[in-house]
Amino acid sequence: MSYLYQLEKYKTNNRYKCPNCGKSKVYTRYVNTMTGQHAPYQFGKCDRLNNCNYHKYPNNNIDVTSIAHLSTVAKPKEKPKEYLSKTDYATKLYREFENNKFVDYLCSKLGVKNADKITIDYMTGTGAEGSTLFPYFDSKGNLVTYKTMLYDVLTGRRNKEKFGRYLYQENRHPIPLYGIWLITKYPDLPIAIVEAEKTAQMMRIYNPYFLWMATGGSNMLNPSKLYPIRDKKIVLFPDQNQYEYWSNILNKIKDRYIDIDISISRECEIWYENGLIKEGEDIADYYNNSYKFDHRLQQMTKINQ
Numbered sequence: 001m002s003y004l005y006q007l008e009k010y011k012t013n014n015r016y017k018c019p020n021c022g023k024s025k026v027y028t029r030y031v032n033t034m035t036g037q038h039a040p041y042q043f044g045k046c047d048r049l050n051n052c053n054y055h056k057y058p059n060n061n062i063d064v065t066s067i068a069h070l071s072t073v074a075k076p077k078e079k080p081k082e083y084l085s086k087t088d089y090a091t092k093l094y095r096e097f098e099n100n101k102f103v104d105y106l107c108s109k110l111g112v113k114n115a116d117k118i119t120i121d122y123m124t125g126t127g128a129e130g131s132t133l134f135p136y137f138d139s140k141g142n143l144v145t146y147k148t149m150l151y152d153v154l155t156g157r158r159n160k161e162k163f164g165r166y167l168y169q170e171n172r173h174p175i176p177l178y179g180i181w182l183i184t185k186y187p188d189l190p191i192a193i194v195e196a197e198k199t200a201q202m203m204r205i206y207n208p209y210f211l212w213m214a215t216g217g218s219n220m221l222n223p224s225k226l227y228p229i230r231d232k233k234i235v236l237f238p239d240q241n242q243y244e245y246w247s248n249i250l251n252k253i254k255d256r257y258i259d260i261d262i263s264i265s266r267e268c269e270i271w272y273e274n275g276l277i278k279e280g281e282d283i284a285d286y287y288n289n290s291y292k293f294d295h296r297l298q299q300m301t302k303i304n305q
Helices: 064-072 086-090 101-110 112-121 180-184 197-206 223-229 243-256 267-273 283-290
Strands: 005-007 027-032 044-046 132-137 143-151 158-166 191-194 211-214 233-236 261-264 291-294 299-302
Touching (some): 101 112, 101 143, 101 197, 143 197, 180 211, 191 197, 223 243, 243 261, 283 291
Parallel strands (some): 191 211, 191 233, 233 261
Antiparallel strands (some): 005 027, 027 044, 291 299
């Protein structure tokens, strides 16, 4: 069945003040599917289902002529959006006999057993010239894309002149949070979100009481990415110098999901002020500076207070 009006698709700047409860940025308006024009303001739906539940469909505003036109004109079928082949990606997964500079760095920094654990959990792959593949599966296990990165085997620093790109496909889906597929494996863990895939992997060992995910970039955090985990406890850990920017995004997230349990950490700013990390570094840099792996004792040994 075709409808003349439908709720406007979500964008960052098209949520309005609810005419019933008065809350800002929670009200979705109806739009005409033929013209794209908004219905009168009173026709819409409040996102606050528990606290307001206002919903009014423009039944009295329907153009009968337009409905007759909709019933006779067949809409063209949209080409289905395709995902990347998980079978093809499986051939790129890290293997011990392959050269992967990032995994070698993890082994030296965290130990072989810990490196194996996180490369298996995060489905790490190997690309050309010893580069690393970070896959982006969505919460349903579909492979949306993957990123190719090249690291220095000794320092773990990224080579910004080589790779550092996503593999896109035609009609691509929105890029999810890196590691979000692991919520089915670790359903009881609270979520920690950082910027870099490398940081998420290393923090999974440094602090296993969180399930660590990554945005893939400082500007890649947005409310839509958090939809599959909106009922989880979430903590944001922005890189140094990104606290204010992520705080602004946090406000948008709270406007979108009224009851979400989410907070943000200032730890990187505090560590920078105390000279424990450098400008632009992140939470994993602090732990890398403060801990080392003792291969004889098979445990993390603290070397700095």
